[in-house]
Amino acid sequence: MSEYTPRRSVLYMPGSNARALEKAKTLPVDALILDLEDAVGPDDKPAAREAACAAVASGEYGDRELTIRVNGIGTQWHDADIAAASAAGPAGIVVPKVNTADEVRGLVAAMESAGAPEHTKLWAMIETPAAIFTIREIAQASDRLAVFVMGTNDLVKELQADHVPGRGPLMTSLSWALLAAREAGIAVLDGVYNAVKDIEGFTAECEQGRDMGFDGKTLIHPGQVEVCNSTFAPSEDAVAEAKGILAAWEEGAGTGVVTHNGKMIENLHVEIARRVLSTHEAILARS
Structure with a gap:
């Protein structure tokens, strides 16, 4: 049995927001994703990259697992993000829309070329039908791949589906990712819940994810942390x-x-x- 690392609550925080980065030091989250992608505008990306790397190097986040989400493969910021994040040495580098095993191997090679320390793992976001159809190969592509992060918003968009209670349209994708992750011995995180004021709906989705076998859930608001921690911990x-x-x-x-x-x-x-x-x-x- 591999050693368990708590990842019940994994909160996205924009790398460009200094107040958010400061607040994160006090939140009872298991892990943070310091975001350089969706939460950051084009003009702010270089400054966000610098701030996220500085946060990782600060040593001011206690036992919280710190990761950096870079911009996607093929974007104008990706290579610089990978180089800077690898040099900073977070617990993980989160990469959006990983679709193939070859992409995993390329990302790992880029991380190693940029001097990423051994403890810096790859966290692959699973967000597309292409990823689901190659999920088993992705999971087994590299020992450096440690976590799947389900990008459920993008999956819903790609499937031309709707966000509905019970997540029927997503169940096949979620289940395939879980199967591949468990076979490969890697962690797998459920996607975000968008309605941050709907505590009842959020709790139900946390319970569903826990019952399916997810290690935890990615979050978009600090108010979701307490419920998530409680739900994904043994009673x-x-x-x-x-x-x-x-x-x-x-x-x-x-x-x-x-x-x-x-x-x-x-x-x-x-x-x-x-x-x-x-x-x-x-x-x-x-x-």
């Missing part, structure tokens, strides 16, 4: 159940039949219980 009941299963398993070792609360316990239940407890402990350590 008190789940932690108690996991401890009970492990205790029963240890007590019944060698007997051939182990039960807990009237249910048969097998190796798979033990593995799930261990994952729940390792997740819980990692979150406590982060807190």
Whole structure:
């Protein structure tokens, strides 16, 4: 089992907004995406790049995992973004609209050429039908690829679908990405929820993502952090159940039949219980 890194709440913050970058130092998020792409106008991109890299180098964000989202492959800012972000050495470099395994390998080569330290991983955004159809190859293209980030707004646009409760139009894409990520042993983050004042709808979508198996969710507003952290953390009941299963398993070792609360316990239940407890402990350590 790979070591669990809490990524329950992953908040986009515009790299060009000094107040937002300062506020982010106080937010209880697991990770930040310092954005050089959608949230930054063309004239502000060089300054945003400099500010995001300075934030990474500052050491003022505690245990929050810091990443930088660069502008997309083929844009006029992409190469300079990759070079600067690699030199700054964040936890991850987030790249929009990654569509093929060859693009992953090219991005990794560019990061290594620019001197990215070993801890700086590639986070690939999955946002198009092309990416979904090649998702398995993308997931396995490089050991440096650590996280899939679902770009659900772009997927809805590309599918010519609508944002609807339950996300029926997206379920195939989300499921394929989850399958590929789990096979490759990488993390996968659910997409954003646009209606920042709709707490009920946001909570329901967090619960759906958690139940599907996502590691966490990307966010666009600080007001979404608390619900997200709570939803993607094991509940008190789940932690108690996991401890009970492990205790029963240890007590019944060698007997051939182990039960807990009237249910048969097998190796798979033990593995799930261990994952729940390792997740819980990692979150406590982060807190």
